[in-house]
Amino acid sequence: MVKTGNSKITMTSELDFNQIVNRNNFSQEEIEEALNIMERAIENHRAWYVQLHEGLLCKQDFPVTITAGDAHRKCDFGCWFYSHSSDEIRDNPEFKTLETTHQTMHDEVRKLVETFKRTREVNLDDYRRVSHKQEKLMKSLVTLRDNLINQQHSFDPLTGLINRKSIGLILEKNHSYSMRHRTPYSIAMLDIDFFKSVNDNYGHQAGDQVLRVLSDYLSSAFRHSDSVSRYGGEEFLILLPDTGHDSALAILEKVCKEISQLRAQYEDKEITFTASIGVSDFEADKSVGEIVHEADRALYTAKANGRNQVVAYQPGS
Secondary structure, eight states, rough: EETTTTTTEOOOOOGGGGTTTTOOOOOOHHHHHHHHHHHHHHHHHHHHHHHHHHHHHHHOOOOOHHHTTHHHHHHHHHHHHHHOOOHHHHHHHHHHHHHHHHHHHHHHHHHHHHHHHHSSSSOHHHHHHHHHHHHHHHHHHHHHHHHHHHHHHHBBBOOSSSSSSHHHHHHHHHHHHHHHOOOOEEEEEEETTTHHHHHHOOOHHHHHHHHHHHHHHHHHHSSSTEEEEEEEEEEEEEEEEEEOOOHHHHHHHHHHHHHHHOOEEEEEEEEEOEEEEEEOOOOTTTHHHHHHEEEEEEHHHHHHHSSEEEEEOOOTO
């Protein structure tokens, strides 16, 4: 499953695009903050583990992040997670799993230290259990950090849509699937009409707002099986798997009409806009690059014909 903006793409087992790109619905600020915390948590918990051994082996005092009943809330990660992280992060399944792993590890260590203080001995099975919990925690921290880094590189920060690099991987995998199973698909290129005039008349922040409004609409306008990406600037690429020519045209005609009814609110201004769309279809003797190029040529035909319309690629055009 891959998220594009606020929608989800669900594919068959052969089209498991979750292996290509993974999406958490966090803002760029949340991602950057979480990444900083993950890096600090990895470093701090390694140092924390050294403190545990210094207490067990060298008779050093154990810090409160080991002995307190709520020690999992007192370490650097715990302070952030329980007091400063957003609701989106706290409700995220990956972070919930990490939270459980983190608390369990702290609980096991506290029990080990309490027993050690009473008996001055460390039970081997207890120690191995703690070591396993610490190893599991570190693996979870590193995995989540890497997932967040992957998200930074896979999604457009302004719109939240898949970026050009990621959609390229999805297109290739979808094309291979269609080649094997002879299933149709269509690719559409969509471009905002007269976008430069929006920036010139209202400023680039207004242009960014138009891009966000359009992206939010595109994220909800298509099926869960479709992929929507920001291809560059004000241009978007849309993949419609298992979709023949007539169905693709009907879908895109509806989208084109609804875009013309969108409104982008910027300060005290209400900005309207339209889009032109070009579409091309899968053929077994074409590469996916050729199909994208044909959709792009159809897009330019739509613009040349007056904009705010959908044009299907015609050979020789």
